[in-house]
Amino acid sequence: MEIRQIAADERTDTMFPLQAYAFMGSPWEDAERETYARRMAYYRTVTSLIAEEDGQTLAGAAAFPMRQNVRGVVQDMAGVASVSTHPSARRRGLVRQLMTQLMGQMRDQGCTVSALYPFRPSFYGRLGYVGVPRTRTATFAPEGISELLSVDLPGEVERLKLSEGFDAFNAMTLRLLQERHGFSVYDETRTAEFRDTPPLWAAIARVAGEVVGVVTYRIEEYGGDLVAEDFLTTGPMGRALLLQFLARHVDQVTRIVLTIAADEIPDLWGTDLAVHTEGQIRFPGKCGPMVRLLSIAALNGLSVGADAGVTVEVVDDDLIAGRYRLNGEAGVLTVEETKAEPEATLTCPGISALAYGVLDPIELMTRGFGQVQPSAIEALTALFPKEVPFLWADF
The missing domain is CATH 3.40.630.30 (Gcn5-related N-acetyltransferase (GNAT))
Structure with missing residues (x-):
């Protein structure tokens, strides 16, 4: 199996059959394929990856270059979409491999955050994503x-x-x-x-x-x-x-x-x-959006609720794992690496949930997204007060 990046013009022959079977009524009409092909003029800046085996496309995933406001700072965002797999190749881990490569590649291209609409939230939760409210x-x-x-x-x-x-x-x-x-x-x-x-x-x-x-x-x-x-x-x-x-x-x-x-x-x-x-959520077909940090640098400059400081360790994530000192001063958050003992140990969904304002420190522990010492609860709450994000774009 080989993963490779394709141009927009290649999507019609490689990714369209997978997407159409996964997300449309089928069999599809030739006119639907032609409409898709015309739309590819607007996909020239999209990063599209496919998994191939013996010349056949088995799975695909893509990321739109987007921008998103996170607590007052506009971040470069990877909007993940077009994730689909040939039915005979499902349950082989192909999407996990595609997503791992895609997230790293988008981070290297400067994206600090990512968002998507999942086919199954628990799957993307294992990739570091956490849910935010749907419109x-x-x-x-x-x-x-x-x-x-x-x-x-x-x-x-x-x-x-x-x-x-x-x-x-x-x-x-x-x-x-x-x-x-x-x-x-x-x-x-x-x-x-x-x-x-x-x-x-x-x-x-x-x-x-x-x-x-x-x-x-x-x-x-x-x-x-x-x-x-x-x-x-x-x-x-x-x-x-x-x-x-x-x-x-x-x-x-x-x-x-x-x-x-x-x-x-x-x-x-x-x-x-x-x-x-x-606000309806159902599986499959109408899942709420999910988000994650692709780089810990996304936290720099965020607006904080009150001045405070805390040391956290982010674990079990290839992109953002490490120990960091979070300091809020004059209403602005700064982040730096540290070797100090952490007061909170968080997963990627945990630190992402704090950044996006959807969970508080107690909820992180009840959801299994980390452990927070009692002394750190007040500091994390001050730095990351709850705030409802409005993820407007649908992709």
């Missing part, structure tokens, strides 16, 4: 937010086709990359594909000329659902302007379905709003 959906009748129609808000909303409003939409994502913990975006090559996605509307909210919110959506039919693909705002005013715009569809659609961040609370958007908020 949710909020479903409600437009009547529930009709009270907004009588409110005079200082701004306006423009409706365009996404292809026409793409620059404003893209600018919003780049702004949120700087402002929202966990937010991630593709590079320019991959982003260009979304300008040409199936037709969507983009409602763009502005206050004094500044874009403060964007929602992309489609209307299924008269009397049907208005389904929003993205609901992105810089704060309460952007949210209110977009909801007011959606409320104007009260005599056109029956329901509004919004994709929202995990920390949104839609039941507080209106007084008489009856809303169904759902």
Whole structure:
């Protein structure tokens, strides 16, 4: 068995049959293969690896070059996708070998963090990944937010086709990359594909000329659902302007379905709003995202909750194992290697969970992600207060 990196043009003949069988209805039509081949123009910066044996592609995995905000610092991120195996080659460890090489290669290319949507979380947990919240959906009748129609808000909303409003939409994502913990975006090559996605509307909210919110959506039919693909705002005013715009569809659609961040609370958007908020996880098909550190350097410069210091040892990981002194001073974290005795022993999922703000030191121990001495609990909690990440990009 040989692992080799392939160019985007080779993916159609090597990786497409594996991906189509794993993630699509099959057998697939020739038109689906042709559509995939056309999309490869947007994959030229993707790192794609395949495992071959006797000239046959048995497994594949890829990483998109992306960027992600982790506690205020924008990191280079490897967005892992296209992981699939020929059914006759499953349970042979091929994906583990591909992922091990891919993670090391992306780290060497400068990526300090990684994220993916797993087919089985426990498998990727053994590769150092830890779960973070999945986006949710909020479903409600437009009547529930009709009270907004009588409110005079200082701004306006423009409706365009996404292809026409793409620059404003893209600018919003780049702004949120700087402002929202966990937010991630593709590079320019991959982003260009979304300008040409199936037709969507983009409602763009502005206050004094500044874009403060964007929602992309489609209307299924008269009397049907208005389904929003993205609901992105810089704060309460952007949210209110977009909801007011959606409320104007009260005599056109029956329901509004919004994709929202995990920390949104839609039941507080209106007084008489009856809303169904759902965050569904199921296996297979709808797993929550997972993240990990590829380099301990990702911790340098992160915003900390309070000044503190602690020595930790990271174990059982080829990329980030070692002993480190973590110091928070003036609200900023610094990391340096040390030979001092550790006050906490953490796995890669453990230190990654702290960095992303999804688990506290007690939960690390209850989840089996490490051991923390009582004296270190307060310091780690001060350095890494809980914070809900918004992993927006789906890959």
